[in-house]
Amino acid sequence: MNIDDIDELAQKHRDKYAGIETEVRVCMATSCQSSGAPLVFEALTGAQKAQGPGTCRVKGVGCMGLCSAGPMVAVAKKDEPPELEVLYREVKPEDAADILASVGGAPVARIHFPTDAPFFTRQQRIVRENTGIIDPESFTGYVAVGGYRSMVQTLTEMTPGAVVAEVTTSGLRGRGGGGYPTGLKWSTIAKMPVGQKYVICNADEGDPGAFMDRAILESDPHRVLEGMAIAAYAIGANKGYVYLRAEYPLAVERVETAIRKAKRAGFLGNHICETQFNFDVEIRLGAGAFVCGEETALMASIEGNRGQPKPRPPYPAESGLWGYPTLINNVETFANITSIIRNGGEWYAGIGTERSKGAKVFALAGAISNIGLIEVPMGITLREIIEEIGGGIPNGKAFKAVQTGGPSGGCIPAQHLDIPVDYDSLKTLGTIMGSGGMIVMDETSDMVDVARYFMEFCMTESCGKCVPCRTGTQQMHGLLDTIAKGQGTHKDLALLEELCEVVQATSLCGLGQTAPNPVLSTLRFFRDEYEQKLIAE
Amino acid sequence: MPPLAATPASVRVVTLNIDGKDYSARADETIIEVCRENKIPIPSLCYLDGLSIWAGCRLCLVEMAGQSRLFAACSTQVTEGMTVSTNTERLQRYRRTIVELLFAERSHVCSVCVSNGHCELQFMAQKCGVDHVRVPYRQVRNQVDSSHEAFRLDHNRCILCTRCVRVCDEIEGAHTWDVMGRGSDCQVITDLARPWGESDTCTGCGKCVQVCPTGALVKQGTSAGEMVKDKHFLPILARRRHAQ
Ligand SMILES: Cc1cc2nc3c(=O)[nH]c(=O)nc-3n(C[C@H](O)[C@H](O)[C@H](O)COP(=O)(O)O)c2cc1C
Ligand code: SF4
Ligand code: SF4
Ligand code: SF4
Ligand code: FES
Ligand code: FES
Numbered sequence: 001m002n003i004d005d006i007d008e009l010a011q012k013h014r015d016k017y018a019g020i021e022t023e024v025r026v027c028m029a030t031s032c033q034s035s036g037a038p039l040v041f042e043a044l045t046g047a048q049k050a051q052g053p054g055t056c057r058v059k060g061v062g063c064m065g066l067c068s069a070g071p072m073v074a075v076a077k078k079d080e081p082p083e084l085e086v087l088y089r090e091v092k093p094e095d096a097a098d099i100l101a102s103v104g105g106a107p108v109a110r111i112h113f114p115t116d117a118p119f120f121t122r123q124q125r126i127v128r129e130n131t132g133i134i135d136p137e138s139f140t141g142y143v144a145v146g147g148y149r150s151m152v153q154t155l156t157e158m159t160p161g162a163v164v165a166e167v168t169t170s171g172l173r174g175r176g177g178g179g180y181p182t183g184l185k186w187s188t189i190a191k192m193p194v195g196q197k198y199v200i201c202n203a204d205e206g207d208p209g210a211f212m213d214r215a216i217l218e219s220d221p222h223r224v225l226e227g228m229a230i231a232a233y234a235i236g237a238n239k240g241y242v243y244l245r246a247e248y249p250l251a252v253e254r255v256e257t258a259i260r261k262a263k264r265a266g267f268l269g270n271h272i273c274e275t276q277f278n279f280d281v282e283i284r285l286g287a288g289a290f291v292c293g294e295e296t297a298l299m300a301s302i303e304g305n306r307g308q309p310k311p312r313p314p315y316p317a318e319s320g321l322w323g324y325p326t327l328i329n330n331v332e333t334f335a336n337i338t339s340i341i342r343n344g345g346e347w348y349a350g351i352g353t354e355r356s357k358g359a360k361v362f363a364l365a366g367a368i369s370n371i372g373l374i375e376v377p378m379g380i381t382l383r384e385i386i387e388e389i390g391g392g393i394p395n396g397k398a399f400k401a402v403q404t405g406g407p408s409g410g411c412i413p414a415q416h417l418d419i420p421v422d423y424d425s426l427k428t429l430g431t432i433m434g435s436g437g438m439i440v441m442d443e444t445s446d447m448v449d450v451a452r453y454f455m456e457f458c459m460t461e462s463c464g465k466c467v468p469c470r471t472g473t474q475q476m477h478g479l480l481d482t483i484a485k486g487q488g489t490h491k492d493l494a495l496l497e498e499l500c501e502v503v504q505a506t507s508l509c510g511l512g513q514t515a516p517n518p519v520l521s522t523l524r525f526f527r528d529e530y531e532q533k534l535i536a537e
Numbered sequence: 538m539p540p541l542a543a544t545p546a547s548v549r550v551v552t553l554n555i556d557g558k559d560y561s562a563r564a565d566e567t568i569i570e571v572c573r574e575n576k577i578p579i580p581s582l583c584y585l586d587g588l589s590i591w592a593g594c595r596l597c598l599v600e601m602a603g604q605s606r607l608f609a610a611c612s613t614q615v616t617e618g619m620t621v622s623t624n625t626e627r628l629q630r631y632r633r634t635i636v637e638l639l640f641a642e643r644s645h646v647c648s649v650c651v652s653n654g655h656c657e658l659q660f661m662a663q664k665c666g667v668d669h670v671r672v673p674y675r676q677v678r679n680q681v682d683s684s685h686e687a688f689r690l691d692h693n694r695c696i697l698c699t700r701c702v703r704v705c706d707e708i709e710g711a712h713t714w715d716v717m718g719r720g721s722d723c724q725v726i727t728d729l730a731r732p733w734g735e736s737d738t739c740t741g742c743g744k745c746v747q748v749c750p751t752g753a754l755v756k757q758g759t760s761a762g763e764m765v766k767d768k769h770f771l772p773i774l775a776r777r778r779h780a781q
Contacts, residue, residue, distance in 0.1 A: 289719070306716065311592040311612040464697065464716070464723035466593045471638040474721050475672045495671060502634045505607055506595045 001273035006143070006152045013144035017078070021055040022103050024048070025074040025085075027132065029063035029218045030250050031211075032070035036092070040071045043093035047100050056103055062219020064132035065123075067211075068371035069113065074132065075103055083120050089113040118388040119370050124351065124359045124377045127335035131219040136254050139261035142222040148267055150341035151226050154233055155275045158341075163234040164190055167337065169345030171357035176202055176293075176330030177408065177435045178510075179356075179423040185327065188317045189235040192325040197237035199228050199279075200302070200321065200328040203244040203251070204286050204293035207406030208457060210437035212361040213331035215373050217244070217251040220335070221258035225268065225281060227334030230341060232279045235327050240281040243298050245288050255283055290407075290461035294509050295328045297463065308463045309509035330435065332361055352378030356422035360436060366403075367442035369394045376421070383417040386440060397442035401525070405434025407454040407461075408514035410521025411447070430521045432514075447526040448533060451519045452480040458515035469512025472503035476519065483530060489537045493530060497523070551617040556624065568610035568621060569597055579623050580632055580661055582750055583698040584611040585768065587775030589707060591699050596632055596661065599623045607631075632665045641672045642721060643679060644693040645751075651764040652752030658696060675721075682727075684734030687757055688746050690725070695753035697723055701745035708774060713739045725753075744770075 069089040076085035168183025292307040301307040320326025356378040369391030401411040410431030459473040500516035582594040597610040602620035679692035702714040
């Protein structure tokens with residue numbers, strides 16, 4: 001199979017729906033499903049059947065981003081950009097007839113959600129380009145929008161070295177939290193001697209409040225598989241694992257379906273698209289321990305051992321799964337690859353800032369009007385994200401801080417809201433980009449309490465292997481608790497700060513090394529809140 | 538006749554600098570091995586010559602020139618030109634805190650412990666200059682398992698170094714021990730968390746008792762200060778195994 005063949009295949013699939021002009025898209029991702037989307041879908045298909053065959057098609061799609069306003073339904077002319085669609089929020093099965101009747105006319109006002117708001121216009125959709133548009137359970141639906149074209153192109157027209165070079169040019173950095181240059185990682189493993197190598201997709205997503213990866217896997221699973229296959233070709237691997245947490249049953253089901261359908265179509269497995277390239281993918285379920293997102297613990301878990309980190313070096317690139325060179329990337333990292341191959345590394349490098357390229361998906365949560373998922377270009381300011389895209393703080397409250405990077409990150413107060421969102425700027429403020437969780441806090445938040453909450457998370461998620469993390473997080477949590485209850489002394493605060501330093505410097509893995517960050521960061525910007533709570537010795 | 542051309546050695550020899558002095562070492566050695574060989578003291582609790590590396594106690598951390606992060610001497614291989622500091626003021630402070638954290642985690646009342654005077658944790662406290670503990674004691678009562686006819690396990694003294702787990706698996710081949718739980722709830726267990734005395738896998742060899750650094754694993758019938766351990770069998774046994 002070559003590029004022309006896949007283009008022809010895509011055209012064939014488009015022709016099948018040539019008579020359709022309008023699509024009524026129902027979000028069938030986790031959040032909307034739990035607020036009743038399946039019933040809405042049934043009602044819409046029922047009403048549409050009653051109308052008889054026409055130019056309108058009801059279809060289940062992935063997450064549209066406004067998860068807290070679900071069930072979401074969009075009515076769109078086929079092939080129109082998502083900004084032009086008519087969007088409905090909190091749709092009930094009773095609205096089905098009205099929605100279908102409104103096609104081509106005025107929107108149903110009572111449930112209409114205007115799409116000219118900054119929430120839609122300010123986004124830049126790269127990994128989410130198909131999300132909310134295609135049916136995630138359909139293999140042909142993915143091919144019809146140009147899916148697997150990048151893979152066919154790499155297999156038939158590019159050398160592995162050229163693929164690595166393209167990814168390096170793009171400037172893509174890992175989206176799992178660390179921001180390690182993806183091209184550099186790929187080239188290291190590509191340079192390891194020929195032999196058994198593995199590709200792992202890290203879909204463990206353990207940060208509280210983060211659900212970016214879940215949405216990608218539920219909405220466009222083939223995209224991630226395609227990224228993995230391209231990576232496997234580039235580094236010389238023939239086997240891949242998607243390490244997915246078992247708490248994401250819908251994502252598991254969709255990825256399983258995607259793997260099965262891709263295999264049946266010859267897009268995974270042996271002799272992919274009639275080339276010499278073999279690549280097989282399996283799912284491994286994680287039991288939901290946060291530390292199993294850490295790469296060495298994750299690999300121990302895949303090997304069937306206790307999910308506990310090991311000292312690095314050796315890095316997975318050299319000695320990973322069962323001791324073989326292993327590439328491990330995050331879901332969103334893999335999801336960027338097909339766009340980079342299609343449009344070129346230069347194109348990608350043109351988006352974002354000097355050292356942080358492309359766009360990033362964030363999960364907005366907490367005290368913000370538009371709770372949900374957004375994809376924005378790197379370099380956008382926090383103010384734009386919170387005040388414009390997020391719609392500001394609800395209930396007339398004032399903004400206080402925003403936490404990025406979850407339990408490994410820190411908070412950013414109002415005076416720094418104009419900072420551009422990129423890996424390096426966030427670091428200067430003592431926080432990290434992280435995987436994309438963004439928790440907004442209003443004036444009613446107590447920052448000592450925030451620090452205590454994250455410390456409790458780290459304390460219970462510590463794997464217990466190393467002393468500073470296992471016992472240090474517990475001691476820090478105890479001290480934070482004492483201070484929060486108004487029983488702490490200046491000596492307690494000094495001890496807390498010292499433990500922060502020790503745990504950060506001496507812990508074995510990233511969990512312990514970053515566990516003090518929320519404390520250090522709240523101390524940096526809100527020290528007075530700690531001091532007000534202290535009592536004299 | 539010229540001699541046959543030498544086959545290149547499979548491991549290189551490197552030179553490194555530790556605390557201002559130069560040493561030579563094989564490139565497959567770790568920093569702690571080179572230190573032990575040259576009598577440079579480095580505190581350690583989980584490391585034991587002859588067992589696999591665990592890197593959990595973090596007492597052996599050292600500073601390395603040109604690197605801001607610290608490295609565990611037990612799990613870091615030497616490289617050519619490496620410059621290591623093993624005993625800076627900062628390291629001493631961290632080590633003291635780690636030992637304090639261990640003392641506060643469970644109950645270590647040395648005066649009544651059978652290992653009093655022969656305990657590596659106690660010894661480490663002296664070596665690191667820990668004369669008092671600043672963090673609050675947790676004061677949780679843990680179980681004692683006396684079900685084994687010859688040995689006793691007292692979780693109150695366990696520091697979770699996993700030496701017992703490793704020696705039983707790697708040297709004795711029984712794999713009786715494992716770790717259960719997360720964070721400070723971690724516990725060493727025998728078989729599937731059944732009483733030790735009911736274990737079908739334990740051969741009663743006593744290796745775990747001998748390598749345990751504290752009074753967590755002891756012989757039955759010992760009283761305060763009586764439990765003296767012997768670890769000398771281990772390196773010899775481990776080397777013999779590897780030589781085979
Ligand atoms: C405690 C801990 C938890 C982590 N959890 C995740 C996770 O849930 N998902 C993820 O992609 N990376 C996670 N990481 C980062 C991974 O170790 C690894 O760096 C990442 O998967 C590499 O992929 P990337 O280069 O594409 O970012 C975690 C790291 C630590 C220390
Ligand atoms: S830092 Fe925490 S999670 Fe990481 S190895 Fe140590 S105890 Fe386990
Ligand atoms: S006595 Fe021997 S076999 Fe039994 S648990 Fe200890 S090391 Fe393992
Ligand atoms: S019982 Fe002894 S050897 Fe085993 S983990 Fe505890 S302290 Fe270490
Ligand atoms: S789950 Fe439906 S919009 Fe996100
Ligand atoms: S001896 Fe190196 S970490 Fe315990």
